[in-house]
Amino acid sequence: MNDALTIDRLQFAFTITYHYLFPQLTMGLAPLIVIFKALAIWKKDERYNHAARFWAKVFGISFLFGVVTGIPMEFQFGTNWAKFSRFAGSVIGQTLAMEGMFAFFLESAFLGLFLFGERRLGQRLHFLSAFLVFLGSWLSAYFIIATNAWMQHPIGYAVAADGSVYLTSFSALLFNPWAIVQYMHNMGGALVTGSFAVAALGAFYVLSKKQIDYGKMFLKTGIIAACIASIWMIFPSGDMQGQMVAKHQPVTLAAMEGLFKTEQSASLVLIGQPNIQEQKLDNPIKIPGMLSFLTHKRWNAEVKGLDAFPKDQHPDNIALLYYSYHIMVGLGTIFIAIMVLSAFLLWRGKLAKTNWLLWIVMLSFPLPFIANTAGWMTAEIGRQPWLVYGLMRTSEGISPTVSAGNGLFTLIGFMGMYTVLSLLFILLMWREIEHGPAFLSKQKSNDHHGTTPSDELKPADAN
Amino acid sequence: METVWFMIVALMLTVYVVLDGFDIGSGIVHYFVGKTQDERKLIIKAIGPVWDGNEVWLIASGGVLYFAFPVLYASSFSGFYLPLMMVLWLLILRAVGIELRHHIDNPMWHTACDFVFSFASILLAIFFGAALGNVIRGVPLNAEGYFFEPLWTDFTVSANPGILDWYTVIAGVVALVALTIHGANYIALKTEGEMNTRARKIAGIAWFALVAMTIISFIATVSVRPQVLDNYKSNIIGFVFPLLVLSGLAGMMFYRKNGNDKFSFLSSAVYLIGMLGGAAFALYPTVLPASTDPNYSLTIYNSSAHSYGLKVGLVWWTIGISLAVFYFAFLFRTFKGKVSLEAGDGY
Numbered sequence: 001m002n003d004a005l006t007i008d009r010l011q012f013a014f015t016i017t018y019h020y021l022f023p024q025l026t027m028g029l030a031p032l033i034v035i036f037k038a039l040a041i042w043k044k045d046e047r048y049n050h051a052a053r054f055w056a057k058v059f060g061i062s063f064l065f066g067v068v069t070g071i072p073m074e075f076q077f078g079t080n081w082a083k084f085s086r087f088a089g090s091v092i093g094q095t096l097a098m099e100g101m102f103a104f105f106l107e108s109a110f111l112g113l114f115l116f117g118e119r120r121l122g123q124r125l126h127f128l129s130a131f132l133v134f135l136g137s138w139l140s141a142y143f144i145i146a147t148n149a150w151m152q153h154p155i156g157y158a159v160a161a162d163g164s165v166y167l168t169s170f171s172a173l174l175f176n177p178w179a180i181v182q183y184m185h186n187m188g189g190a191l192v193t194g195s196f197a198v199a200a201l202g203a204f205y206v207l208s209k210k211q212i213d214y215g216k217m218f219l220k221t222g223i224i225a226a227c228i229a230s231i232w233m234i235f236p237s238g239d240m241q242g243q244m245v246a247k248h249q250p251v252t253l254a255a256m257e258g259l260f261k262t263e264q265s266a267s268l269v270l271i272g273q274p275n276i277q278e279q280k281l282d283n284p285i286k287i288p289g290m291l292s293f294l295t296h297k298r299w300n301a302e303v304k305g306l307d308a309f310p311k312d313q314h315p316d317n318i319a320l321l322y323y324s325y326h327i328m329v330g331l332g333t334i335f336i337a338i339m340v341l342s343a344f345l346l347w348r349g350k351l352a353k354t355n356w357l358l359w360i361v362m363l364s365f366p367l368p369f370i371a372n373t374a375g376w377m378t379a380e381i382g383r384q385p386w387l388v389y390g391l392m393r394t395s396e397g398i399s400p401t402v403s404a405g406n407g408l409f410t411l412i413g414f415m416g417m418y419t420v421l422s423l424l425f426i427l428l429m430w431r432e433i434e435h436g437p438a439f440l441s442k443q444k445s446n447d448h449h450g451t452t453p454s455d456e457l458k459p460a461d462a463n
Numbered sequence: 464m465e466t467v468w469f470m471i472v473a474l475m476l477t478v479y480v481v482l483d484g485f486d487i488g489s490g491i492v493h494y495f496v497g498k499t500q501d502e503r504k505l506i507i508k509a510i511g512p513v514w515d516g517n518e519v520w521l522i523a524s525g526g527v528l529y530f531a532f533p534v535l536y537a538s539s540f541s542g543f544y545l546p547l548m549m550v551l552w553l554l555i556l557r558a559v560g561i562e563l564r565h566h567i568d569n570p571m572w573h574t575a576c577d578f579v580f581s582f583a584s585i586l587l588a589i590f591f592g593a594a595l596g597n598v599i600r601g602v603p604l605n606a607e608g609y610f611f612e613p614l615w616t617d618f619t620v621s622a623n624p625g626i627l628d629w630y631t632v633i634a635g636v637v638a639l640v641a642l643t644i645h646g647a648n649y650i651a652l653k654t655e656g657e658m659n660t661r662a663r664k665i666a667g668i669a670w671f672a673l674v675a676m677t678i679i680s681f682i683a684t685v686s687v688r689p690q691v692l693d694n695y696k697s698n699i700i701g702f703v704f705p706l707l708v709l710s711g712l713a714g715m716m717f718y719r720k721n722g723n724d725k726f727s728f729l730s731s732a733v734y735l736i737g738m739l740g741g742a743a744f745a746l747y748p749t750v751l752p753a754s755t756d757p758n759y760s761l762t763i764y765n766s767s768a769h770s771y772g773l774k775v776g777l778v779w780w781t782i783g784i785s786l787a788v789f790y791f792a793f794l795f796r797t798f799k800g801k802v803s804l805e806a807g808d809g810y
Contacts, residue, residue: 064562068555078540089533090768097530100523101783108519109790112512117797166769399541401611410548428566
């Protein structure tokens with residue numbers, strides 16, 4: 001606990017986990033806002049415009065939190081992981097710099113226009129800025145994932161005389177097959193978060209009998225999107241991601257699945273607790289042969305267990321890796337169950353009256369955040385003990401001159417700062433939800449956004 | 464190729480300082496120009512739609528620096544560990560102060576946001592100035608090219624300096640005064656009536672302080688690091704930067720007297736460009752001088768990425784920057800003109 005490596009890892013893990021709560025929401029909401037905006041223009045229905053503006057406010061707050069917690073991530077490559085940056089900067093600097101040049105400029109410039117420029121821009125340009133904000137945020141994700149993919153599956157590089165790596169193929173870095181698969185899976189995950197949030201708020205409005213019109217609109221849009229996204233997460237994107245891990249990180253696959261011994265016709269573990277001391281799984285519930293089928297598409301294929309790899313190649317926290325993976329998959333399965341059922345009732349026109357299911361939809365909004373976090377933990381803990389898979393160990397990457405004491409100082413600082421941010425975020429979100437889209441529709445038609453002078457004369461919770 | 468990237472990074476950082484400099488400056492003069500909550504609301508509104516985009520220039524510069532000079536990025540970011548982390552916290556606080564102010568209609572909330580915004584802006588200006596001061600003065604790099612600076616040691620310029628010593632404090636004050644004027648000029652440009660008058664007055668008074676600080680910082684720089692004059696002696700082109708500084712100073716005074724807010728603002732931008740460009744020109748080809756042994760200094764040659772990557776980068780950077788210039792032109796055009804409480808658009 002008192003060594004610099006642990007502190008550096010904890011600080012990165014804490015700040016990235018916290019940070020990613022916001023981008024997954026904004027990236028998930030962005031396409032839905034574009035859809036609302038498009039419906040408003042296409043159907044000439046002002047209610048969709050209020051919906052777009054309402055979700056834009058939620059988006060704007062979340063985006064701000066994503067930006068301010070995102071800058072520390074870029075900084076930490078240098079501050080806490082200096083040796084890693086020196087080692088790999090020539091390669092991953094490409095994608096990180098491209099993110100700034102192509103994604104951040106785009107989304108930040110047009111977010112200002114989208115949030116505050118509707119009156120000045122007119123409807124069509126306003127739609128365009130919504131679209132460009134969506135494009136910027138999704139591009140940003142691609143560059144970050146290409147960076148991470150290179151750390152998971154390094155290609156397109158050569159080793160220089162001083163031991164650092166340098167880029168030899170730009171296209172290999174940019175179109176790393178790992179990046180493409182991980183991107184498909186990750187963006188599906190963001191869409192699950194965004195669409196669950198929309199559906200859950202819809203359920204809340206319908207159940208609380210406030211703004212029922214908008215509640216039904218959110219339910220419909222949210223559930224259709226969530227249904228598609230949830231299925232997409234298992235097949236094809238989840239399956240492809242699994243194949244990728246099986247092919248390039250077989251030891252990670254063994255640890256994720258809790259497969260300690262190599263098996264013919266390996267079974268898929270649903271529940272059970274890894275017992276690292278005895279290298280076995282306690283209280284397992286398994287589906288025989290299923291793991292072999294999923295990995296190799298043959299029921300009797302051999303799947304390598306952890307015993308097939310030297311101990312110094314094993315991920316250093318097998319139990320946490322195993323749980324992260326199983327939580328992700330377990331929740332993903334529950335998402336499909338909830339959303340397929342909801343979509344069916346929606347189609348039959350019975351959803352708005354099925355209160356027990358609305359309660360489930362409403363209460364399920366935090367689960368995608370957990371599933372996405374668990375998914376990323378699977379990817380990152382699964383990569384251990386490597387920082388760059390097969391090339392650099394995590395222990396070799398930290399800054400040589402930053403002491404554990406200084407690291408702990410800033411880690412505690414971030415924890416305090418982020419606690420305050422969390423409280424503010426919850427407070428602001430609650431206010432937006434209380435106001436809802438109906439509040440916006442009451443405002444003067446030329447004052448689409450934010451607080452206007454006329455509101456200030458009213459008491460804060462006028463509705 | 465390394466030289467091209469040196470210029471690109473210097474250029475992007477300069478654009479950052481000129482753009483976000485007026486946001487920071489607006490925060491510095493927040494209480495001096497905005498005497499009531501409505502007036503302070505107008506200041507926030509003047510920077511509201513653009514500050515985030517301006518801050519992205521810092522993030523993008525950081526990304527490009529990481530890409531082009533990874534060794535420099537690794538050394539300087541780990542060596543300046545504590546002040547950089549504090550900059551991060553200040554950036555978070557400033558963002559909260561600006562962006563969340565209008566979400567809750569409560570005078571106490573507005574008071575808190577105003578204070579956080581102004582406080583963070585003042586400290587950011589000083590930190591950024593001190594950071595540049597550290598780079599010019601030199602840092603205690605070891606043979607492996609790493610160092611770690613505590614926040615202060617004994618405030619003298621020695622082989623074992625802290626982030627803050629008398630020289631870097633001077634640099635911090637120069638930045639504070641320069642951005643005060645830049646921010647006041649921006650607010651003058653965006654407001655009318657009493658706020659405009661007050662902003663002009665602040666810029667006028669601070670001008671005398673800026674002239675004094677510019678002279679002091681010049682003398683201090685030459686005494687701390689006489690090598691800064693070498694490039695100027697060998698290449699006459701460098702004198703364009705001191706010339707920009709002087710014309711910026713002259714312009715600020717001249718146009719302030721004429722009441723031309725637009726050209727006053729442009730003059731303070733020219734001043735900033737001259738100061739930063741002059742510093743970059745003086746350092747070249749060194750990017751981080753060592754206070755320990757000159758051989759340990761990081762230059763563009765021993766800290767840059769491999770040449771293939773730099774060549775590829777030049778292609779996408781050119782495309783990226785052209786797009787960025789276009790976005791920003793469109794953004795500033797859309798929100799041009801004075802701000803008022805009446806018009807919508809949030810804030």
